[in-house]
Amino acid sequence: MSEPRQSPPDHLAGSRRRFLKVAGAGAASATLLSMLDARRAPAQIKGTSLRMLMWSHFVPAYDTWFDDFAKKWGEKNGVKVRVDHIPHLELPARYAAEFAAGSGHDLIYFVGQILTGQYYKNLVDLSDISDGLGKKYGGWMESSKSAAQVGGQWYAVPDFYIAIPVLWRKDLFESVGLSAPSTWEDLRKAGRLLKAKGHPTGMQFSHCNDANHNWRAVMYCFGAKETDPTGQNVEIDSKEMREALKFAKAMYDEGMTPEVFSWDDASDNRFLASGVASWIHDAISAYRTTEDTNPEVFKNTYCLPEAAGPGGLRWNVGEPNVWAIWKFSKNVAGAKEFIQAISDSQKEAMAASRGYNLPFLLGQYAKPMPGLGNDPKLAALQDQGKITAFFGHPGPMSPPAQEVLTTFIVPDMFTRVARGGAVEDTMKWGVGEIRRIYGKHKQA
């Protein structure tokens, strides 16, 4: 793990921050304009309008940047652009309504809940853009393809994913004689020693997105698999899964408190920022929140891209986001041009998200990466693409995998065992539910 930065005196830090802010804003505007100039959209989209549906990003500054980008892109290409932001959990209902009505936004966005497999028959084939981007930027991350492809065709274009690393407190670890963690066993030990000192750890045992990511990370690091690589056969009924469940139970008993059963996606952010947590497993939005709200804790907060399981496996479970276009879109050409433009601007997007957005395109991992490369504590995330898996691993993000995700079967399995349920009973229940879901989709 990298060493902490020397903190400058407050007055210098303030003025430097101001300088960086002003200079950064100027540089960003100049870059944005030159970037938009670099590519001329076809004349056919001039005079059209483009409506897009987006989520509300966890880093509000990114939405500001994005809206500005869309506005400037529209002005440059003579397209009237309208961006609608809604909470990500409401997106699936909105898509169902738009599809049923046969009208709605021209450009849509799947966030975390990847519905490409459900809607692909009604989505525009975007193979031309995706293949072009792949060639231009050194290819796509292999694990990302199933978020956008069905039967080898691209019905969506991957935009970025969110990493969920370990955020740990160096001062607290050192207070009990521990060095930087590297494995899940290290984290368990830290939880055990630090809970006794009033600094427990926590991962959500509830029905929220983070619970789905976090416990899948434990599963995959322990070598458990949801399905085979084809996604046809459920493989969760394994020794590795049982070991992961037992480990989670021990980690809960030794290092956590019952509050983890009630947590939502933001609870662990607050837990870290409050100074109580010894470590959490969350997106770097928690790191950023702490930076803004509790500088003292932030100074001692470090990042581990992912902890390794007993066999040395290290899989971080990312949250994927992809672009798609309805077939009934009134401006397919404009929507395609916009996807191309925003994909060409991933660096700027990453800077605006303060390192939160991670690219799917391998060529966009050139170091130093914006928002990460300049922060020694986050620099290790520049290699995150190498250890990132997504739900359904090692199988695809298919409709049955999506159903297993949205019905929270995996976190519920971990919850049952943490609460004292027998591992075998839990396996019987969970495997049964997952097999039933895959069976239903096979029939359909």
Added chain:
Amino acid sequence: MTQASAGSGPPGTSLSVPAGPQVRTRAWSRTPTARRYLFGYTLLAPAVLYVGLLVGVPFFFSLYLAMSDASVGEPIARFVGLENFRSALESAKFYIALRNTLAFTVGAAIMKGLLGTTLAFLLMQPFPGRKVVRALIVIPFTLPITISILGWKWMLDSQFSVFNWALSRLHLIGGYGSADWPVWLGQPGLALLSVMFVNVWRGFPFSAIVLMAGMTSVAPEIIEAAKVDGATFVQRFRKVIVPMIAPILFVGSAFDTVFTLSDLSVVYLLTNGGPDGATEVLPTLAYNMGIRAGALGRGAAVSLFLFPLLLPAMIVLLRTLRRRQY
């Protein structure tokens, strides 16, 4: 048309009409009774059409979805009969959701009944500022649900709950992190009770208003007469007020049961059915399965299980209501 023209022709030509019953039908259609029926049904038609479109179409569409393998991307799908219902019955999650739905509905109905009645009686008493209090009391019912639930989420937070900190400062519970620190939305029984409580908080002003509306229609002379006869408060309520306002009570209860049984927002926003299904109800299960996972057919089947739960309750309520009216 031929028969009609024959009938309306000169007397001699009517003899050529062969079918006797048709003549009778024609004759009946011209009677005042028939005209009254026609007029009545014509007046009724807009209401029937309105109910048919607003209730019947969505219901039969749900039924169609529940008997098909429809997904969000393929609403026109294969007929699968009762397969989706069978699939729901095979799932352990379904039984947990069913159990919670019943507990949630019955528990909330009892609490709303008790609190609503108490509140209605209190608000019927004369006191200074009664109008202001009456206006304030409907706030939970009128607030946008997302805002009020976010407020509750914060108040029931595991770390920053204002209730916990107040109880802790009063030395009624231990400090944060101690064994008796309640985790309102995390402990199975407590979590279900918490979501039920928030539902009650939102809904009991409605019960109180319904009850007040009924009670204001009871003539004070009748209550006075009961008092003179020596009836206690409970006797007056049970034997005089309740029978008189029963129709309003039944309609209010019917509305309340439907609202509670189909309440998705409170559970979805507070716990999304977690932890481990402790607060899972049929609407959240149906939503997560049908919309978020895209399995429309199976989601519709789960949501339709609400129908057999509601139907008997509604039949009993409406029958009782009709018996009391005639």
